[in-house]
Amino acid sequence: MLTKKEKSVVLVQGVVKGSLFDLLKKRKTTDIVVLEGRPNLEAARQSTKDLAKRKLIPTLIADNMAGVLFYKNLVKEVWLSYQLTDENGALCDIGGLILAVLGKRHNIPVYIYPSGRKSKLLGVSGDILKFNGTRVAPAGVEGYVPLVEWVPQKYITKTYE
């Protein structure tokens, strides 16, 4: 991956409507990188399934791994899922703000695409204390689990309806 051509990777973050992948397929996009989407890994699971239907094989990364792709100048564009939008920005799946700010620092376009679902604003502490069903955190530790966050308009290049 680190030896790929500069600006070749399309990053997809959050649970997006499957139609995004029709658009990407039409553009003959091959290097699609999907972020796993803690706490429930829903984004990874949904996007992988939707991509498989279109015979596209994505590369999965953890949510903390996008930065290195920007640093290495590999990212061509970013797609974030949003649940609602207005003139000030969009309510995106958690993690969207990280990619939006990285996009700004590296001058990479950040597109937002409808999620087609409404999630809760906050998960429960226990969601983050386990991974893939296995308890990982010590007893007594609390978790904070925001599931969505606001991405201000200044970071968004284009909103898709």
Add this chain to the structure above:
Amino acid sequence: MIKESPLFWPAHMKDGSLYVLDETLIPKKVHYIKVRNTQEAVKVIRDMKTRAFGQFLVVLNTFLLELQNGRALSKEKLIEKIKETAEALNNSRPTFPFSEVTSIIVGWAQKASAENLDLIPFVTKNIHGYLQGIRYRRLERVQKIAALIKDGDSILTHCNVSGELAMAAAICKDQEKQIHFFATETRPYLQGAKLTAWELQKMGAQVTLVADNAIGSLMADEMVNKVIVGSDRSCANGDFANKIGTYQIAVLAKEFEIPFYVLTQPSNKIKSGEDIPIEVRDPQELLNFSGKRIVAGEVKGFYPGFDVVPSDLITESIAIDVN
């Protein structure tokens, strides 16, 4: 007397063997792996049973092991053995600057040979002295970190800072500073969830675990006012490498004007972060967890172990000199 975290000094010699804290078993169990030679030392490093400062300790103690194992060897053979040990450790993982540490020991062995000194006691004594010096400097840095932390601070940290942050938290608690930590879980090995949350809690600190993707939300909502992280490798221009995810935390901290502090071991061996080799590990370590696949269907994985933070994103490096 500073209360010590097991992660502060996670490897030690006892009865002629090296014992390395198996960090992959925490918080379930505190267990030390017995290491008897270079091959076993390389394995604990490659398998990530230890990491960060633990690797440094394993390197130095492995030379103690090999000096002990090589008592019957001639001086020439022993130097050869020391060089082989250095080579094996240097090739264990790419990002941590193993050669910067091993070259010190090889240098001592060569000096002993050139000056016709008794090699084993000379190098052994130097390693022990060096370890004591590092220990003292790290304890000093713990005090510096505690002084940096103010009453009311809410601190974001990433991965694990090998005991120092947790020990600083214990000092702050004694000083009756009200502080709070947010620890990122740090996929895929979850060192934040397993190690940092555990040791902060053990030291009596308040800690909340967050997903790696929640750091923007924390910063935008002004829930943290400082970031403190460790580092694995530093460059002459001030850039550093640390656990994957540190770069995006630093970028967000800059964007939201949150001071970003890093604990470093300065080095001028590498000019800038561009030159740091980034370890890319087996994607199966990302795609599987506890023996279970995390995503069904056909998917590739990409697992870079580290990223690089340019110096312009750093508010202050809290350095110790390890040379």
